[in-house]
Amino acid sequence: MSLRSFAALQAAENRLIAAAFGELRPEWVLEMAPATSPSPRLDLPRSRIMLNDAGCCWPFRARPDELPLDSESVPAVLLRHVWQPGIGADPLAEILRLLKPGGLLVSVSANPWHLAAWGELGRSAMWLPSWPHFQLLHSRHRLQLNLPVHAVWRGLVPGWSPILVLSASKPQRPATVRRMKFTRPAVAGPVGAVSQCRAA
Numbered sequence: 001m002s003l004r005s006f007a008a009l010q011a012a013e014n015r016l017i018a019a020a021f022g023e024l025r026p027e028w029v030l031e032m033a034p035a036t037s038p039s040p041r042l043d044l045p046r047s048r049i050m051l052n053d054a055g056c057c058w059p060f061r062a063r064p065d066e067l068p069l070d071s072e073s074v075p076a077v078l079l080r081h082v083w084q085p086g087i088g089a090d091p092l093a094e095i096l097r098l099l100k101p102g103g104l105l106v107s108v109s110a111n112p113w114h115l116a117a118w119g120e121l122g123r124s125a126m127w128l129p130s131w132p133h134f135q136l137l138h139s140r141h142r143l144q145l146n147l148p149v150h151a152v153w154r155g156l157v158p159g160w161s162p163i164l165v166l167s168a169s170k171p172q173r174p175a176t177v178r179r180m181k182f183t184r185p186a187v188a189g190p191v192g193a194v195s196q197c198r199a200a
Contacts (some may be wrong), residue, residue, distance in 0.1 A: 005119025009110060009162050014041045016165040017078065020062035020106045030098070032064070032091060033080035042078070053086045064091040071097050075105040083137070085124045092141050101173040105143065107166045109134055116162040134164050143168040153197050 019100050028045040035057055050058040062068055065081065070126040077095050095105060110117040112128040121128070129137060138145060139174070146167045 005116040007118040010038070010040070010122055012116075012161060012163040013080075013108060013165075016161075016163050017042060017106060017108065019102070020165050020167045021076075024076075024104055026104060026184065029076045029078050030074045031078040031080065032082060032095075033078075034082075034084060034087065037081055039071050040074045040080070044076075046078075051082065051087050055089065064089040065094045067091075067094055071098050074103060075100055077106070079105065079107045081109060083129050083134075085127045090137070092138065096141050096143065096170060099170040101170055101172045105138075105168045105170070107134075107138060107168070109164045111162055111164050114160075114162040121193070129164075131164055134166060138166055138168055142171065144171055 021042070021044070027042065028047065029042070030049065031039065031046050032038065032049045032051065037050050037112060039046070039048065048058075049056055051064060054061075055064055056062045056067070062150060064087070079091065079095065082091060099105065110121065110125065110128055112125045112130055117125045117128065135145070146169065
């Protein structure tokens with residue numbers, strides 16, 4: 001492993017993840033990443049799920065696609081390098097279950113076309129998703145992808161950026177509209193006492 005390539009990947013990741021969250025300030029972020037991957041700088045409260053070859057290894061043991069967390073309970077998720085060789089399960093469908101409606105997903109992978117990825121991962125970088133494949137992985141699910149034009153072009157130019165970052169949001173739940181029932185108005189009878197007065 002080259003310290004120089006690692007530093008390049010980490011610096012790019014810190015910059016791009018901060019830009020992906022932008023002005024959004026979720027209450028907290030659920031981060032899922034390999035146990036060997038140091039967490040990037042991000043000025044938001046975080047809970048981490050760490051992965052190894054067997055699946056989730058901390059703070060609980062589970063398959064990445066069967067997490068013991070409540071549905072629609074997480075405001076934002078940061079998925080980091082979960083498509084590395086050795087991590088077999090695809091957690092995207094499960095992450096979509098956990099996200100609140102309107103919740104944000106930021107997804108990160110090393111760019112297999114960049115020298116820093118090869119310096120860090122060696123030949124295993126060949127199994128990382130390229131930018132078109134990375135988009136396809138996410139577009140298979142019910143997500144609204146947020147793809148700035150400059151990010152798309154940088155991802156398509158081999159070797160431009162060492163990190164691929166994609167942000168998406170879970171669609172808001174549509175408002176429920178209830179049909180109003182109209183009934184025939186009831187006509188009320190006379191309520192006042194009939195006057196018994198007679199003119200003189």
